[in-house]
Amino acid sequence: MEKRVQLYEGKAKKVYATDDKNIYIVSYKDDATAFNGLKKGTIVGKGAINNKVSNHLMGLLEKEGIPTHVVQELNDRETAVKAVTIVPLEVIIRNIAAGSLAKRLGLEEGLKLPSTVLEFCYKRDDLGDPLVNESHIKALNLASESELLQIKAYSLKINTILGAYLLPLGIELVDFKLEFGKTADGTIILADEISPDTCRFWDTSTHEKLDKDRFRRDLGKVEDAYNEILSRLMGGA
């Protein structure tokens, strides 16, 4: 497959068309941003790590019956994916209170939530990705009722699969963000990435943060944390 024009450049990835209209190539960057682009930096090696971590986790999900966009890892930072139209929603799943939830609801970070919390944000950088509920999604026609049902079911199943996979590796899945896409025939599949950029991962015993919060909050050892996640997933912990 041949790489063609760049279709899009986001904060952490570029997307290219290919000679096959059903296939795109994503290229993961080392650039990091936080607080809706206000904080910018570089995490050396992040692109290659997130490419591997995301493909590894999506491979696991595929085996468990979740359709994903991954077609084939091409090299260190590039992967061929199914071409989709992204549903303009960020699905956030939370097991432990942290980040914006802790702040919004006055909860102590680290509080284990008695039941899973599922939130939607409208993907609109110019508005700062506002929190929306299902009636907003319906009124703004961001997804159909059946698409939303599918997205919620997949998201909760993904939480169960990933949580159970990560726990024996000493990683607590605190919260994470998912994005879904629609293929040309209207099928909903998991798209975007699952990586330390989009998940909160805490060490189970020390509660050390092994994710992008190290960058957001200037905690240091950012690269070490990304490498630690990769090595635990690949069995080298």
Ligand code: UDP
């Ligand atoms: N998240 C993300 N992209 C976003 C917003 C959030 O990947 O644009 C992830 C984030 O890494 C965390 C989860 O979603 O794992 C919940 O994030 P939160 O709402 O707490 O926002 P934050 O504190 O990151 O601003």
